Amino acid sequence: MRKKEEEREKLKHTKIGGSREENAGYMNQILPVQESFDLVKRDLLIGGRMATFYFIDGFTKDEVMLKVMDSMMKIKEEEMPADAQQFTRIGVPYVEVEVLEDFDAVIRNLLSGVTCLFIDGYEGCIAIDCRTYPARGVDEPAKDKSLRGSRDGFVETIVFNTALMRRRIRDPHLVMEMKEVGDSSRTDVAVCYMSDRVDRELLLNVKRRIGEIRADDLRMNQQSLAECLFRRKWYNPFPKFKYTERPDTAAACLLEGKIVILVDNSPSAMILPTSIFDVIEEANDYYFPTLTNLYLKTARGLITLMTVFLTPVFLLFVQNPRWIPEVFDFVMVKGEVNIPIIFQLLMLEIAIDGLRLAAMSTPTMLSTPLSVIAGLVMGEFSVQSGWFNSEVMLYMAFVAVANYTQPNFELGYALKFMRLELLILTALLNWIGFAAGFVIVVLSICFNKTLSGRNYLNVKLN
Known part of the structure; x- marks a missing residue:
């Protein structure tokens, strides 16, 4: 890296002289003109002076460059301006044009797609920004959709x-x-x-x-x-x-x-x-009235809390059945438990991620039927075979679906790790482990310092 910095400093201090041959020779030493097929060098005669173009094939708008070069070729020898700055005003009928004075700027612009022109007798390089990049359409993002918003999205350019x-x-x-x-x-x-x-x-x-x-x-x-x-x-x-x-x-x-x-x-x-309230926002929050917006945010917040605490609380009650009031007795596992509940929950956590990864790697035309088949097999036959209990499948199904109410993919996995931590601590230490896990979740949010120096609750941290 230090070598690259030294080379860049050397290029910055190397000024462009008035000899086209020396400038072109220096460029040929730096750039692999002969080896790279897409790095094009073109010599022309403009107004009685030799000129050399450098450009990247595929980044240049051919129609624009054709018109610019046609205008340059019409300049007569007696009409040639005295320096490069005057030439940009008289000989280049284009908007984005500037004169570069050092080779570092020339190399940076050239490799970005800008066409660079050296003319004999002119100190400096004429940079003509007529580049174009391969780009897809500004279609609506697949993940961040809106019911009433605009249908355009960012692209790679x-x-x-x-x-x-x-x-x-x-x-x-x-x-x-x-x-x-x-x-x-x-x-x-x-x-x-x-x-x-x-x-x-x-x-x-x-x-x-x-x-x-x-x-x-x-x-x-x-x-x-x-x-x-x-x-x-x-x-x-x-x-x-x-x-x-x-x-x-x-x-x-x-x-x-x-x-x-x-x-x-x-x-x-x-x-x-960024705060926790910013991360859980989505595009629809900007397009609905205040009351609807408030309801959606509240519902999303409650569901987010349930994705973290639903299965750990269920496990805690299973381990302590005397805590459950008679009115909520239905939450207890009714069938025979062949595998401990904690192992069932952990296995389903991994299985859900496996299904998600499989869906991402499956061709689009096959993803829906394969997902349905996988869901039916795991849901129906895994319960009948005795591997999982139906109550466990129900709560994990809710958690899996509720994760998709979270617009931020990274936050969804952060909440998943907090849930796994709660499950393991609850299984090992019972209610003490659940309380310790709850404290860890709260502290992780409160002391998650962001670039602004504030935490997730928008409180300033030292």
Whole structure:
């Protein structure tokens, strides 16, 4: 990594001279022009001077470059401007054009898809940004759907994502700062915020942390950036950031004064700061009236609590049947218990994850019938065979379905780990273990420090 930094510093201090041959020779030393088929070098005669184009095949809009080159070829020798800056104003009929002065900027722009032009006698490189990236349509995300909201979603191209938010917020206070992270990947990272509403202390902290990142690459895009920004404690599984694939949700968060971070090649936005109330929100919460919104949030919160405590409380009552009032006597296991309840619950926890992983790896046209078959086999015949009791299957089925009411996938697994911890402690230590597990869950939430310096309950931590 230190070698890469030294090479970059050397490129920054190497200025572009007026000799096209020397500039092209230096570029040929740095870039594998002969080895890489998609790295194209093109020599032309413009206004009586030799010129060299460098561009990446597949990133350049052929129609645009054809018109630009046609305009350049019409320039006569006596009409050639004196320097590169004048040439951009007279000879390049295009919007996004600038003159680069050092080779580090040239290499960075070229490998990003910008066409670079060296003309003999001109100091500097003319960068023509007529690039285009392969991109899919802005379809609605498969996970984060809305009943009444817009039907567009983020894609893997960062410029498209910023445009989707800019379309919704036509305010001059909307700022989108572009950063670069990774010595090898040099990934584009956009920090978006409303300058008149953002928490300035948090904004400076985020920008400082991004500037201090010393990583070779962001190979996993947004997740790699998240790990570099805030290293989590392995024993606390709760997520530190909120993610969304919907531009309307990201725009609403911007208007609330939050910071949105976009990473190139990632179809989602990272939102800061984060609390437990932000993480359990979903897109529908923004589109319904206040009363409906309040009911949905309350129902989602209660179901979230039940996913954590339902099976541990059931296990606690099974171990202490004298605690159950007669009116709730029906919750007791009526059939013969061949396998201890705790092992049944743990086996079903793993089996549910196995079904989920199988559904993710199964082709779409087969996933539904296979899921139905697997559910019937596990539900009906596993009870008849004596492996599981019907009460255990019922409660685990509720937990499995209730997990999908949680819009955040990472939070769902954090709650699952808390539930497993409660189950094991309850099985080992009875009510003392349940109380200890409950305290651990509360402390994990209260002391889950996020990037803003606050915990999940939005309380400032030292």
